[in-house]
Amino acid sequence: MxxxxxxxxxxxxxxxxxxxxxxxxxxxxxxxxxxxxxxxxxxxxxxxxxxxxxxxxxxxxxxxxxxxxxxxxxxxxxxxxxxxxxxxxMPRPSEVIRRWQADYARSPKAATDQFYKMSIASNYIRKDRIDKNIIWKTPTEYGDLDITINLSKPEKDPRDIAKAREQKSTEYPKCLLCRENEGYAGHIGHPARETHRLIPIRLSGHRWFMQYSPYTYYNEHCIVLNRKHIPMKVSRRSFENLLDFVTILPHYFLGSNADLPIVGGSILSHDHYQGGRYTFAMAKAPVEKSYTVPGFPDVKVGRVKWPMSTIRLSGIDRDQLVDLATKIMDAWRAYSDESVDILAETDGTPHNTVTPIARRKGEGYELDLVLRNNRTTDEYPLGIFHPHQEVHHIKKENIGLIEVMGLAVLPARLKKEMAALKQEWIKGTEDISGIEEIKSHAAWYKEIRAKNPEAKPEDLDKVLKYEIGKVFETVLTHAGVYKRTPEGMAAFDRFMQVVTK
Structure with a gap:
């Protein structure tokens, strides 16, 4: 060489x-x-x-x-x-911004196309690792859910772990989302960001920045971050920001994680949104019931056929959309219905919030508001509206924005565990509860074997992927505050009566 x-x-x-x-x-x-x-x-x-x-x-x-x-x-x-x-x-940040502005003058799509290509060419987006992820779709009554087993983040080397202990703590940058990461050399425990570039975008008159995620979960997965290191907060300004963004880049969607623990994302310390150029199953889901809200004649309001309780607002008048979204959010934050385990607060601790997602529909806008509640009980210590114990063998982590929209991000361990399950199935093993590596799947394994008694060895990969997808459908059902039962839908309507007064 x-x-x-x-x-x-x-x-x-x-x-x-x-x-x-x-x-x-x-x-x-x-x-x-x-x-x-x-x-x-x-x-x-x-x-x-x-x-x-x-x-x-x-x-x-x-x-x-x-x-x-x-x-x-x-x-x-x-x-x-x-x-x-x-x-x-690499080009310097100012040159990247100059290129973006020149491309945007041609079209918003030209700007994102070139910025995304640069992010891949520079190896900032580590496409070689992302391509290792196992990805498929599972058909459900709610559409085709996207499933991915995330293999893109490498395991830690013991030598790096040892060095991380020696690394002095620093307050700079404050977190992985801070704009100060642009050009930061990094260290053990903090990834290098010398190839990182940010695009300044004005939302609601304030300066924000757009970047791509280094480990993209879907096409052109972008992050839009506040220039200040301030905590996540879903507010009226959030709705204004989301609609501003999809006006600037109409071929992208943008959404916000909820702003409370358990139902929020992994980083609540820095205000940010996630978006990109991808159509999730949720965006394709139809409105199954419409409502009329006095004072908002130009906004269509509907309940979405989706396992997580979602209200869809659509229209051309952005001010009316923001006003109605704020009205719904404020009503929800104060709303309780003990018959379905929804309490707005306990001992002064708030539980209700929303996960909002904005997208364009031609000249108009869609704004989905997903109702969230993070209350815990002795029976559900990780959250009533969180994946329950029986699905933790597949998915235990928070249900954030990406999962809400219908994309499961599942742990890398599943690749090895599914291979082991397949081998036991082929051998005819009926009970795997004594096999340490896969015993967490024992009850599920019995259930899916009974459902697929004629499955041939060559069919098992397909069977396992389908059944994992069905577990994710159950996960979303657990996270929905109103269950898709007659009682749950009646409770949903009771809340909407508060909104439509």
Missing amino acids: SINHEINRLLHFAVQRELMKEEDRYYAANRLIDLLKVDAFTPEDDIEEALPTALPILDEMLGYTAEKGIIEDTMEQHDLFDTRIMDCV
Whole structure:
């Protein structure tokens, strides 16, 4: 392996993928020479390869740096260093913004297309790892639910864990979403962000920033973050922001996690939204019952046929949409119905909030409000409207915005566990409760074997995927505050009577 050749390959790739211009070649080469501790450099003008990503080049360079003792040969050290390598051929933030503005002048889609391509080419979006995720769809009465077993985040190396203990704590950046991450070198325990770029966007007159998620769960999965490190809060301003965003980028949706523990997302300390260019099953779900709200003649209001209790507002008048969404949210925050275990608060602790999602429908807008409640009991210590104990073998984590819309993000352990279940099924094992690795699936395994007595070995992958998808459907049902029973729907209507007064 010639490090000189690899440097030339990377320069060629960067020019080809429009990360830099030909005029930047020697500047970038000299940065790479310094970073890789190379004494001399010879340009090569005869490289003609067209690589989809820089990964083959980075693998060679990382092998070289580990061999030379420049870095330790661990996954996290690789991730920190390959980001430094790619930053040598990256445009500065101001240039990325200038490109975005020029592309946006052509069309919003052109702007996102180019920004997304750059994020993949720079290896900021680690597409090689994302492609390892196991993805399928499961048909249900609510549409095709998206299921993914998340294999994209690598396991920690013991050497990196040891180094993390030695790492001094820092208040900079305050969290992984803060804008100060742009260009941050990172350290063990905090990912490198030297290839990270942000697009400033004004929402409700305030400055926010858009980025892509490094581990995208769906097409063009973006994050829109507050320039200030302030806690998540769903408010009237949230609805204004969501509708502003889908006005600026009408081919994207944008939603907010709920702002309470258990029903919220994984990061509640920094106000942010998630969006992208993908149509989830929830967006396709029909309105099954309509309501009329006095004072809002131009807004259609309906209950969505969806396992989580969802009110859909649609119309062209954004002010009316915001006003009605605020009215519904305020009513819900104060609403209790003990007959269905809904209490607005206990001992002053609030329990009710909403998960809002905005999207465009032609010239009009849709705003979905998913009703949430985070109350716990002795019977349900993790949450009444949270995945219950019987589904924890598949999904135990919070049901945030992405799951609400119909995409299951399931733990990597399931890949190995499903392979083990398949082997026991083929062997004819009836009871797996004594097998440590998969005993958590014992009751479910018996149930699905009984449902599929004629399943052949070659059918088992399909059977297991379908049954996992059905468990996720149950998860969403658990998280719905109003169950899809006559009693539950009557209770939903009682709340809507409060709204429609």
